[in-house]
Amino acid sequence: MTTDIEAPTMDVFEAMGSAMTMRWLTGEPVPDEVVRKLIWAGTRASTPENSQLWDFVVVTSPEQRTRLHETIFPDSSALDGVKARTASVTDPVKRRMYDGGSHLLTTLRDAPVLIFICASSWVPGDPKEDRYQFAAIYGAAQNMLVAGRAMGLGVAPTGIHTLNTRGVRAVLGVPDHKIIGVTMAVGWAARPFGPLKRKPIEDVLHFESW
Numbered sequence: 001m002t003t004d005i006e007a008p009t010m011d012v013f014e015a016m017g018s019a020m021t022m023r024w025l026t027g028e029p030v031p032d033e034v035v036r037k038l039i040w041a042g043t044r045a046s047t048p049e050n051s052q053l054w055d056f057v058v059v060t061s062p063e064q065r066t067r068l069h070e071t072i073f074p075d076s077s078a079l080d081g082v083k084a085r086t087a088s089v090t091d092p093v094k095r096r097m098y099d100g101g102s103h104l105l106t107t108l109r110d111a112p113v114l115i116f117i118c119a120s121s122w123v124p125g126d127p128k129e130d131r132y133q134f135a136a137i138y139g140a141a142q143n144m145l146v147a148g149r150a151m152g153l154g155v156a157p158t159g160i161h162t163l164n165t166r167g168v169r170a171v172l173g174v175p176d177h178k179i180i181g182v183t184m185a186v187g188w189a190a191r192p193f194g195p196l197k198r199k200p201i202e203d204v205l206h207f208e209s210w
Contacts, residue, residue, distance in 0.1 A: 010150040018193040019146045022154030023100035025187030030112045034151060035060075038186065041147030042117070045139030053136040057116040057172050062109075064171070069109035071167040072160060079105045093197060104156060104185060111185035116161065116168070117141055118178045137181030144184065154189035157182050 039056050047053060059065055073079065079102065086098035108114070117140055119133040141157045148155035161168045161183040174180060 012146070012150075015146050015150040018195055019149035019155075020193060020196055021100070021145070021156050022148075022189050022191070022193070023104040023156045023185070024190040025107075025111050025154045025156075025185065026190045027110055027112060028188050030060075030153065030187060034153070035113055035115075035186070037151065038115070038144050038147055038153070038155075042140035042144045045136070045143045047136040047139065048132045051132060051136065053119040053133055054140050055118045055120075055178060056140075057118060057174070059114040059116070059172075060112065065111070065114055066109045067171055068114060068168060071171050072108070072163050073105065074164075100156075104158070105160070108160070108185060111156075111187050113186040115144075115184040115186060116172060116174075116180050117182040117184065118174060118180050120178055133179060134181060141182045141184065148186065149193065152189065154185075154187055154191075156185040158185065159183065 035058060039058070042054065042056065043052070059068065083102055086095065086102060089095045089098055104111075117137050119137050145155045145157060159182070161180050165180060168174075168180060168183075172180075
C-alpha cells in the first residue's frame with residue numbers, strides 16, 4: 001500500500017514520549033504540504049464502524065485568524081480569569097500549564113495555523129449517541145498531536161472555541177449538522193520539547209483482573 005504522504009522519520013514511541021501540548025509557537029509559516037500531512041494523520045485514526053465523521057477547517061489567513069480571536073475573546077475577561085487561577089497555583093507542573101494557557105489566549109491570532117476538528121451529528125447506532133462524534137474527534141486530535149511532534153510542529157488541542165461556540169460557527173460557516181469538538185493551534189515550536197510527565201505504568205497496570 002502506498003501513499004503520497006511521506007511518513008515522519010522519528011520513532012513513534014519517541015514522538016509519543018515527548019508529544020506535549022505546545023502552546024508556545026513561532027510566527028513562521030507552516031507549508032501547506034505539512035498541514036496536509038497533519039490532516040492525513042488525523043484521518044488515520046480509528047472511528048466507530050469506520051464512520052469517519054470528521055471534517056477539518058484549516059485557517060491560515062491573518063484576517064480570519066484575527067476575526068476568530070476577536071470572536072472568542074471580545075474582551076479581556078477570559079484572560080483575567082486564567083491569570084487569577086494561575087496566581088493561586090503552587091504546583092510547578094500545573095503552573096506551567098496555566099502559564100501556557102494564558103500565553104495561548106493572548107496569542108491565538110498569531111498561531112500560523114488554526115485547525116477546527118468537526119464531526120457530523122449523523123452518527124451510527126440506535127439510539128444515536130454523541131460519543132461516536134467525540135471518539136472520532138479525539139482520536140484524530142491525538143494522531144495529529146503525535147504526528148506534529150514527529151515533524152517538529154507545536155500542536156495545542158484546546159476547547160477554546162467553547163467561550164463563544166455560536167460566534168465561531170458563524171465565522172467559519174459550520175453547517176448545523178456538524179459540531180466543533182477541538183480548536184487546534186499549530187506552528188513551529190518556540191520552546192524545546194521534553195519528556196512527558198506521566199505516572200509509571202506500574203501505578204495503572206493490572207493483569208488478568210484488578
